[in-house]
Amino acid sequence: MKKSQISFFLKKQIKLCCYKEMDSIKPGNVHKYSEGHNMTTKDFYKSADVISKCLTKNNSHFCKKIFESVVEIKKKIKQNTNLGIILLLAPITSIILENGILSKKKLHQRLIFLIKKQNIKNSMLFYKAIKIAKPGGLGQSNNYDVNNIPNVGLYNAMKYAEKKDLIAKQYVTGFKDIFKIGLPTYKKFKTKFKNDKWALTGVYLNFLNKLTDSHIKRKKGKKDAEKVRKDAKNYFKLLKYKENDISMSILTKKLLLFDKKLKSKGINPGTSADLTVTTFFIEKVTKK
Secondary structure (H helix, E strand, O other), X not given: OOHHHXXXXXXXXXXXXXXXXXXXXXXXXXXOOEOEOOEOHHHHHHHHHHHHHHOOOOOOOHHHHHHHHHHHHHXXXXXXXXXXXXXXXXXXXXXXXXXXXXXXXXXXXXXXXXXHOOOHHHHHHHHHHHHHHOOOOOOOOXXXXXXXXXXXXXXXXXXXXXXXXXXXHHHHHOOHHHHHHHXXXXXXXXXXXXXXXXXXXXXXXHHHHHOOOHHHHHHHOHHHHHHHHHHHHHHHHHHHOOOOOOOHHHHHHHHHHHHHHHHHOOOOOHHHHHHHHHHHHXXXXXXX
């Protein structure tokens, strides 16, 4: 495919993945069955349209695409709807625009290389984008604080933050959690349920089950984040071992009750949702 064709393909897939995410029940997060946190599904549809254009520009550095995406979201949506998705999809789209459609293994390798080679100058727009977006519960840091624009390359900044932020961890590890947890889970549940809607719910619940969601941890603290992780484990098992004696309507009702419980406490597993979208995107834009 030519670069213009790849750009069109990626634009289409970004919108598809972000829209499909809204079709899936994601307890605590925004979806078509239950909005919340002062955000609507329309906000996310608009956001998907914006970033699909910004992230698929040719001959533009991925940090610049991140910055432009955040500025446009701020202007058109008025709030931070999808910073995590922007940060995760930007390096993937840039690699594919430059190299064409790759296997999952090669994409994983190139993601590690791309982040490591970024110098201080290239990284500045990344830090500025985060400062503009003001993600919830970001707080301050003694080292590499984005509020003061750290004078360090992207890899070192992400390495410092990886223990407290799952997106930083993906940057350091070449998106290891997505390749090791997200993609196998998607494949398993797609085979089980024969549709993307429930496959993505499975991916979301497994991220919530295996990882401590950093968005919850930043905003509500480690204790609440761990409690959600333990609760999610039970719902993931319910989905994983679902047999004919549990109808989809009963399963839906149980998940929506969990959703209501989380939202009543202002808990939003936003990072798990970001990882879910990215999992689906990598599945759609790579070779088998």
